Amino acid sequence: SQTIHQWPATLVQPVGSPLSLECTVEGTSNPNLYWYRQAAGRGLQLLFYSIGIDQISSEVPQNLSASRPQDRQFILSSKKLLLSDSGFYLCALDRGQGTEAFFGQGTRLTVV
Amino acid sequence: AQSVTQLDSHVSVSEGTPVLLRCNYSSSYSPSLFWYVQHPNKGLQLLLKYTSAATLVKGINGFEAEFKKSETSFHLTKPSAHMSDAAEYFCASNQGGKLIFGQGTELSVKP
Numbered sequence: 040s041q042t043i044h045q046w047p048a049t050l051v052q053p054v055g056s057p058l059s060l061e062c063t064v065e066g067t068s069n070p071n072l073y074w075y076r077q078a079a080g081r082g083l084q085l086l087f088y089s090i091g092i093d094q095i096s097s098e099v100p101q102n103l104s105a106s107r108p109q110d111r112q113f114i115l116s117s118k119k120l121l122l123s124d125s126g127f128y129l130c131a132l133d134r135g136q137g138t139e140a141f142f143g144q145g146t147r148l149t150v151v
Numbered sequence: 152a153q154s155v156t157q158l159d160s161h162v163s164v165s166e167g168t169p170v171l172l173r174c175n176y177s178s179s180y181s182p183s184l185f186w187y188v189q190h191p192n193k194g195l196q197l198l199l200k201y202t203s204a205a206t207l208v209k210g211i212n213g214f215e216a217e218f219k220k221s222e223t224s225f226h227l228t229k230p231s232a233h234m235s236d237a238a239e240y241f242c243a244s245n246q247g248g249k250l251i252f253g254q255g256t257e258l259s260v261k262p
Contacts, residue, residue, distance in 0.1 A: 082254035137183040137202040142194035
């Protein structure tokens with residue numbers, strides 16, 4: 040069965056510093072991959088999704104970028120973090136429409 | 152464009168009483184619909200899914216949901232709440248290869 044690894048679990052970064060969050064997948068190939076952000080008291084905001092290597096769709100204009108250099112690797116990055124980038128970041132995968140999504144355990148990012 | 156609306160941001164019930172969490176969707180054709188549960192600082196766990204088979208879907212932990220196309224609804228129910236059901240619940244829709252979530256409903260269960 041597929042599993043998603045996200046790290047780190049928690050991260051505290053100063054404003055203006057860079058960010059790199061990594062998500063790796065095991066047990067499946069060619070999944071759709073997603074990055075979501077969950078701010079306190081708000082729902083899951085879709086940030087990026089990818090249907091394949093180097094194929095990234097951005098859902099909202101923001102300070103973040105995503106890359107998929109390998110089929111099972113999805114990276115969320117920022118060159119300069121803002122306070123508003125704080126939140127709980129979740130990586131997810133699914134196998135297409137009608138299939139359930141599987142989630143990583145998330146990264147709690149606090150920008151100070 | 153597809154969207155998912157959860158009508159209540161917070162629901163509070165007493166242990167042993169029924170649970171109703173409401174979800175409405177919009178789409179141009181029948182989507183795949185899901186309910187997920189999230190405990191604090193954890194990822195999401197699938198409760199149940201609808202993929203155009205039976206309109207009444209049974210999930211884990213005694214939850215079920217009914218797909219009503221005429222009302223564009225997919226409400227989540229449970230006959231009797233348990234303390235362990237306290238969590239955040241998300242309704243989601245997958246149409247056109249993109250998974251979209253509602254804003255979430257926090258369920259509180261009082262003893």
